[in-house]
Amino acid sequence: MSFGRHLEQFLGHLAGGGSMTLVRYGDGERCIMQGAEISTMGTNRHWCWRPSLGISSPRITEDLAATLAVDRPGYYVGISCPCCNEPDHRFYMDRLPAARRRSRVTYANLFSNGNYPALAEGFVPALRAAGRPVVLVSNWDRDYDRARQVLAGLEVFAVPLSAREFDEPIPNPVGEGFYRGGAVLWYSQHRDEVRARARAVAREHAGAIVLVQLGPVANIIVAEMFDERPEGTYLDMGHALDLLLYGETSRTYMVGAAAMCRDMDVDWVF
DSSP, X not given: OOHHHHXXXXXXXXXXXXXXXXXXXXXXXXXXXXXOOEEOTTSSSOOEEBGGGXXXXXHHHHHHHHHHHXXXXXXXXXXXOTTTOXXXXXXXXXXXXXXXXXXXXXXXXXXXXXXXXXXXXXXXXHHHHHTOOEEEEEETTOOHHHHHHHTTTXXXXXXXXXXXXXXXXXXXXXXXXXXXXXXXXXXXXXHHHHHHHHHHHHHHTTTOEEEEOOTTHHHHHHHHHHHHOTTSEEEEOGGGHHHHXXXXXXXXXXXXXXXXXOOOSOOBOO
């Protein structure tokens, strides 16, 4: 099914009040699952996974891999497309059984690239049509007041996570400048607390649409919520919400034309 058609189905399902859980995987998630190193230097939310510097935890590797392995009704995964990242695409396809690819799999960049204009036009109207409370699970410094204004008329709850100190520069002893551990380092140090908080949010906001942004940690949070209350709606939205809700232009596709991603041999059925 086509890239654009997947987004149309998503928005229609959301507007109609349907429940679903969506986790999405790209290069950062792959590096963590493989024990490789990555730094997102130059992005608006710099984080890194650097085992050589102690910015890592084997528990995150295990926890993230477990989220990809979930195969239950209502639980959807987005994976890298072959046109944007063939090695990542193959990595994820190799880990999904053929039958799984035919039911609850979509594009990791479902909300970005050439799909972003349609998302920008249709996402907030879909939330309004659904008429359900919205829970915003994101970083500690987000402009939640602005998001509430954008979503005026809906009941909105904010759940700020991570903390300022995890976004502070970490000196690199091998002379490559500095790194920021971000939410990945925060999760490494507060794993049990984070998982318990995710489950509490799922219990306390049953019936809400939960929109999560927290890098690779978002998938773990979403999976914990799903395990606690599988009938809910928990969506890993990533950077797609930056401009829509928080007024931050974080990707070039938000302000200029971008190509549509190539069709993949995956499908999702609601």
